Amino acid sequence: MTTRLTTEQIERYSRQIMVPDLGGRAQMHLRDARVLIIGAGGLGSPAAFYLAAAGIGTLGIVDPDKVELSNLQRQILHATPDIGRHKVESAKITLTRLNPDVDVKPYPVRFDPGNAHEIAADYKFIVDGSDSFETKFLINDIAIKLGIAFSHAGIVRLQGQTMTVIPGKSACYRCLFQAPPPPEEILNCQASGILGAVAGTLGTIQATEAVKFLTGIEEGLLTDRLLIYDAKQMRFRDVAVQRDPYCASCGDPASKSASA
Numbered sequence: 001m002t003t004r005l006t007t008e009q010i011e012r013y014s015r016q017i018m019v020p021d022l023g024g025r026a027q028m029h030l031r032d033a034r035v036l037i038i039g040a041g042g043l044g045s046p047a048a049f050y051l052a053a054a055g056i057g058t059l060g061i062v063d064p065d066k067v068e069l070s071n072l073q074r075q076i077l078h079a080t081p082d083i084g085r086h087k088v089e090s091a092k093i094t095l096t097r098l099n100p101d102v103d104v105k106p107y108p109v110r111f112d113p114g115n116a117h118e119i120a121a122d123y124k125f126i127v128d129g130s131d132s133f134e135t136k137f138l139i140n141d142i143a144i145k146l147g148i149a150f151s152h153a154g155i156v157r158l159q160g161q162t163m164t165v166i167p168g169k170s171a172c173y174r175c176l177f178q179a180p181p182p183p184e185e186i187l188n189c190q191a192s193g194i195l196g197a198v199a200g201t202l203g204t205i206q207a208t209e210a211v212k213f214l215t216g217i218e219e220g221l222l223t224d225r226l227l228i229y230d231a232k233q234m235r236f237r238d239v240a241v242q243r244d245p246y247c248a249s250c251g252d253p254a255s256k257s258a259s260a
């Protein structure tokens, strides 16, 4: 039951409809798409902004936290008057103001093993904007299990990395890193700092990957390679990532039992 775009939608999205790789049909795919953003922080903010602006029909946003003053340097969905408000609520206000066509579904909870399946099952693509390794591995494993493509990203200080995973087709996050690092090796934003614009670059790449995937521009997706961004040197490089047949998440069952 695909309906045509309205005159207003054609005008709103005209600059991306003009792009030869996109066009009106792609815009209809975006309007019918459902994307889940996990984390309304430094990565989730720019990703959600551009996905809402691009006309994604349904945007789910998961985050248990409330807006704090120290978030505002990078979490651009939220403004000073939002301090103390749930991030998902603040996100919904901001995104609806930008584009009332988008149905923003707020989940003011931590994405955890108890709710991950139920929340994620409804979505076609996931943007991992989380800041903990535990959540990153959970997102990977649930996405592989449910067959949902997703964009991974991580940021620290003046560096970031990102990779897109298509279950059953490309290497997953667990093919690259088998398990979370020990706690003493973990650098996170809270402990080590982050430049807001670095998070912005990575979150924007994630939004681009989501749009490409949802509109069928699959050949150039960031799959089977990890893109590393070094803002201090202002260099991007990518490292090939191979699918691991023994991967605990996406490896084939025969290899898994052979290795057990």
Ligand SMILES: [Zn+2]
Residues within 6 Å of the ligand: 171, 172, 173, 174, 175, 176, 243, 244, 247, 248, 249, 250, 251
């Ligand atoms: Zn894997």
